[in-house]
Amino acid sequence: MRYLALFFIFTTSIEGIRRKYANCFSHTTRKTLDNYQPIAAFELVSLQTCMLQCIEAPLNFENKECFSFTYDRIKHNCKIYDHDGKKVPAILLPAMNFDFYKKIHVGEACGAPPKPQIIYTEPDAEPDPTTNFAEHKNFHNIEEELLKATKELLNRRAAKAAKKKDSGQIENPKMMPIVPGKCETTNGYYVVIGNEILLPSGFDKNAMREFPGIEQGACASICSKEESPEGDKLKCNSLNYFPITRKCQILAVLAEPHGEGELVENEDSIYAEKFCLPKHPNECQEAEVFILHIEKRIKGTPMKEKLSQSITQCLEACLNEDGCATSVFDSARGRCLLHTQQVGRDLGITENTSGFVLIENGCYGKGKRNTEKVESPRDPIEWSPWSDCQFKLNGKAIRSRTRDCEDCEDFQYEECQ
Numbered sequence: 001m002r003y004l005a006l007f008f009i010f011t012t013s014i015e016g017i018r019r020k021y022a023n024c025f026s027h028t029t030r031k032t033l034d035n036y037q038p039i040a041a042f043e044l045v046s047l048q049t050c051m052l053q054c055i056e057a058p059l060n061f062e063n064k065e066c067f068s069f070t071y072d073r074i075k076h077n078c079k080i081y082d083h084d085g086k087k088v089p090a091i092l093l094p095a096m097n098f099d100f101y102k103k104i105h106v107g108e109a110c111g112a113p114p115k116p117q118i119i120y121t122e123p124d125a126e127p128d129p130t131t132n133f134a135e136h137k138n139f140h141n142i143e144e145e146l147l148k149a150t151k152e153l154l155n156r157r158a159a160k161a162a163k164k165k166d167s168g169q170i171e172n173p174k175m176m177p178i179v180p181g182k183c184e185t186t187n188g189y190y191v192v193i194g195n196e197i198l199l200p201s202g203f204d205k206n207a208m209r210e211f212p213g214i215e216q217g218a219c220a221s222i223c224s225k226e227e228s229p230e231g232d233k234l235k236c237n238s239l240n241y242f243p244i245t246r247k248c249q250i251l252a253v254l255a256e257p258h259g260e261g262e263l264v265e266n267e268d269s270i271y272a273e274k275f276c277l278p279k280h281p282n283e284c285q286e287a288e289v290f291i292l293h294i295e296k297r298i299k300g301t302p303m304k305e306k307l308s309q310s311i312t313q314c315l316e317a318c319l320n321e322d323g324c325a326t327s328v329f330d331s332a333r334g335r336c337l338l339h340t341q342q343v344g345r346d347l348g349i350t351e352n353t354s355g356f357v358l359i360e361n362g363c364y365g366k367g368k369r370n371t372e373k374v375e376s377p378r379d380p381i382e383w384s385p386w387s388d389c390q391f392k393l394n395g396k397a398i399r400s401r402t403r404d405c406e407d408c409e410d411f412q413y414e415e416c417q
Contacts, residue, residue, distance in 0.1 A: 047078075185276060189289050197262070203253070281319075293358040324340070325340055
């Protein structure tokens with residue numbers, strides 16, 4: 001009976017937390033946040049506990065305030081974030097069994113309870129009861145100090161940003177989205193199969209143009225050239241393509257968080273977002289496609305692991321690494337896993353993992369670009385880089401290398417690990 005009473009008290013307490021903070025958040029089903037490192041992640045917790053962790057984040061995580069969180073209803077995992085889902089380079093994506101909660105009230109009822117400040121000073125005399133505590137010489141005014149420190153920090157940041165702007169520098173370029181505009185390389189497309197971008201309500205309908213009877217390649221070409229088949233100029237940042245009906249939709253908006261468009265699930269649609277390819281030595285065709293697989297990773301061990309803060313930065317690492325066919329971005333740990341395996345239609349080499357995005361390298365296997373730069377001849381005794389693992393000997397994959405040497409060994413091979 002005692003255990004039953006304790007269980008009742010516990011469940012009543014948990015339900016009380018949910019009711020207390022339910023109005024603090026808006027709730028969107030089948031959505032998750034990715035491409036951004038959370039403040040913290042929790043496993044095997046209730047929704048109410050996740051809510052409470054978000055509310056109390058300033059107390060538990062060095063004054064970092066939580067403005068949103070995601071909750072996995074199946075695995076009961078929780079991630080809390082310091083923004084509302086629209087902070088670059090975060091991406092809000094459709095996802096089964098996930099819910100996205102965004103804080104909509106930040107008042108006292110939805111704020112963290114005050115952290116007790118235990119400060120002891122020996123009073124010189126009995127305090128005057130009419131004196132305001134904040135004016136008393138022994139009172140430690142935490143709020144005033146925080147406001148002062150925040151103001152100083154903002155002033156320093158503003159001065160630093162102004163200095164960088166005057167000198168033409170851009171702060172933290174790796175965190176900035178590579179979005180359409182004047183592209184110095186070539187345009188590429190991030191493709192998410194089974195998704196569609198919708199215009200936000202009240203948006204200008206001219207922000208979307210529709211073309212029937214168009215092949216997929218022609219649809220991408222319209223977007224890249226920003227010109228209709230009739231020669232009309234248009235603005236294109238993203239597109240929807242419907243293979244069954246061969247319908248092409250050209251949109252001037254991007255999906256959240258880079259734009260106002262909403263990404264939703266649609267089995268009959270392919271969503272593509274235009275971006276400017278980072279500089280790299282590979283041969284890539286115009287309008288190259290890079291397919292994204294949300295919440296998937298390669299089962300095998302990666303050939304290399306690098307630090308990364310965004311999908312585009314992870315792709316850049318793969319483009320500049322010989323033999324990289326697939327990259328996997330781990331948003332929670334800020335890392336990029338580079339693999340030699342090609343996914344293609346063989347999803348058997350992948351596994352579902354929350355917080356990961358798999359990026360297929362569309363430029364893989366197309367060779368290197370010819371450049372006008374004349375390379376100095378290699379030292380005769382210097383070995384060439386190892387080739388890809390594309391050869392087989394006795395049924396085992398091998399790689400090889402050569403060097404220019406008439407009087408010594410000029411060919412080597414070894415088994416691929």
